[in-house]
Amino acid sequence: MKPRIAVVGGGWAGLAAAVAAVQRGAQVSLFEMAPTLGGRARSTAPKHPGAPALDNGQHILIGAYSATLDLMRTVGVDPEQVLLRRPLSLVNAHGQGLRLPQGPALIALTRGVLSHPAWTGPERLALLARSGVWALRGFRCDPRLSVAELCRGMAPALRRDLIDPLCVAALNTPADQASAEVFLRVLRDALFSGPGAADLLLPKAPLAELLPHPAQRWLEQHGATITLGQRVEALGALSTADAPGADGIILACSALEAARLTQDIAPTWSREAAAFGYEPIVTVNLQAHGLDGRPLNLAAPMVQLPEHTEAQPNPAQFVFDQGQIQGQPGRFSFVISGAAPWVERGQAATLAAIQAQAEALWPGARLAVESYVAEKRATFRCTPGLHRPAARPDPRLSPRLVVAGDYIEGPYPATLEGAVRSGQAAAHALV
Ligand SMILES: Cc1cc2nc3c(=O)[nH]c(=O)nc-3n(C[C@H](O)[C@H](O)[C@H](O)COP(=O)(O)OP(=O)(O)OC[C@H]3O[C@@H](n4cnc5c(N)ncnc54)[C@H](O)[C@@H]3O)c2cc1C
Structure with missing residues (x-):
């Protein structure tokens, strides 16, 4: 039986x-x-x-999600049909930033870092050296360390353009509170487990x-x-x-x-x-059209937004162009990870700040907010020694x-x- x-x-x-x-x-x-x-x-x-x-x-999968991709195949879904696969890139609205070329992960990472347009030569070499040290230590560290402590001494540009956005996107926890041990594990799986493991897989379908x-x-x-x-x-x-x-x-x-x-x-x-403890994620979907009524677009399906400062509040870390991803031109998803402070400020203040971010991307555009979704317990807060x-x-x-x-x-x-x-x-x- x-x-x-x-x-x-x-x-x-x-x-x-x-x-x-x-x-x-x-x-x-x-x-x-x-x-x-x-x-x-x-x-x-x-x-x-x-x-x-x-x-x-908005959800992002990566090529290293082997169990999830296999499960999709088991139930009859072809991941290549429902997911847009792109080599990892963390680029700004001008399309500039880190772009990993295709190929073996280590070589791709090295080439991507060495060709980063905004980092100086010493910054690029320091990042490669630091990654080498992490790899030699088997991507393990003291479990009590935060990501900020792990990266102590790193150039501010590397923190701002790479570590902080990657950390909040992967762990939904800001770098000063996030577990370095888990962060290193994610890096290892994404960057060191075979070709394509670091690829971004963005849902083309609901x-x-x-x-x-x-x-x-x-x-x-x-x-x-x-x-x-x-x-x-x-x-x-x-x-x-x-x-x-x-x-x-x-x-x-x-x-x-x-x-x-x-x-x-x-x-x-x-x-x-x-x-x-929990950390929220807020997603704001909006429509953006030019004055001529034509849908606007971005330099890449996923674009990194300028960092948040007190002087210039930038709640969303990333914006997704659903024209490129889901075939819905003019539709964009702004994602705020580690969103506790924004949930506290409330929906109206958050929407106003997101609108300002959108206006900075497309000055003079016609913007219409479509939806605001706040998942208050999106993920557990991934802190050191949890x-x-x-x-x-x-x-x-x-x-x-x-x-x-x-x-x-x-x-x-x-x-x-x-x-x-x-x-x-x-x-x-x-x-
Ligand atoms: C906005 C947002 C963005 C995210 N982005 C990403 C991302 O980009 N990449 C990524 O990998 N992950 C992301 N995540 C995290 C990911 O969605 C979760 O890790 C995952 O969905 C958790 O699945 P689960 O089955 O463990 O839990 P859940 O999805 O919480 O499932 C639990 C289920 O149990 C049901 N349930 C609860 N109590 C009972 C009961 N008593 N009886 C019957 N049913 C019950 C609930 O209704 C629910 O359906 C994101 C999450 C959110 C919210």
Whole structure:
């Protein structure tokens, strides 16, 4: 008889867990409290017919996300069709900055750094030397270090143009608060795990079409049941009423919900899961047209914006040209990572500052804000020495309970790849 597995939560971790459990021969029942699958990487239905589906936030994948890309293929999605692949580039609105050419990572990095137009010769050499030292140390460091401490002594231009934007984009935590250990791990995977690992993969399709909808179809075709709009209130109720006699439970809900559901059976674990700090991400989508009505564009699909200063508030670190990415000319997504201060200032102040950033990009343009999405708990704050809960809350008392999610102990910051890997690991542990 097939083992029966209940999966709580239909984000990317829950979907990865469900697919992996089915592949291992389990009968899967998945419960999602929202009306749609996808969790923190989801699309909502268009506001009116013909309007684009609205994602809850711009997502970037990289070539090193091997588990995620394989999972997409398993459920019938060709990543090359739904993702725009470009060699890593961190360029400004004039198209100037770091551009990694194609080819083996080390050579590409060296060539990219040596041809950076804004860095002096000594700055370029210092960066290569520093990267060499990190590589020689196996991209490991004292876990108590912050990224700012790791990069102490580095030229301000290197911090401003490379380290700080990369850190806040990858860890959603400012460099002075972010874990150097996790940052180095991301660098290692992106830059040193084979050709194409550092490539940026930008969604050409709504997030729902990257995984949630195809995974739903695949799971249903393979006999799994998916119940939407049902919040699991208690684990006891789950194993008796909704999935009678489940042989195993994979908790793939948020850390706070997992903490609530386990507070009686694994109180220590539950306290750890409840203890995270969170960092918001704000995405502002707007339309930008010239005075002649023609849609505007940018020098690259993803453009780095000038740094934020007190004198010149620049909330968004990056802007994405959806004309180049999703075939929607004139539509742009401004992304504020590490957005706590802006969420505090409020929507009106944030929108005004974003409009000012857009006006600086396209003086005199006609701008129309389309949407403002603030995900208050977008990711956990990835700080030095952060203790992340293990996948098994209590192996002795509840051997058939495994937890999955981007926050579970692991090498990655809160990412799609971390979520997918932890979901797959949970299924492998149970089935
Ligand atoms: C705006 C934004 C931008 C991001 N950008 C990137 C990026 O560029 N690259 C990247 O890799 N990552 C990015 N991330 C992070 C990424 O989205 C997450 O790491 C990932 O989606 C987490 O997946 P998860 O399955 O672990 O958790 P979640 O997506 O939170 O899934 C948990 C699910 O469980 C459900 N649930 C909770 N409680 C219950 C319950 N009691 N019963 C039933 N269901 C329940 C929830 O509704 C949810 O669907 C971004 C996140 C945000 C918000």
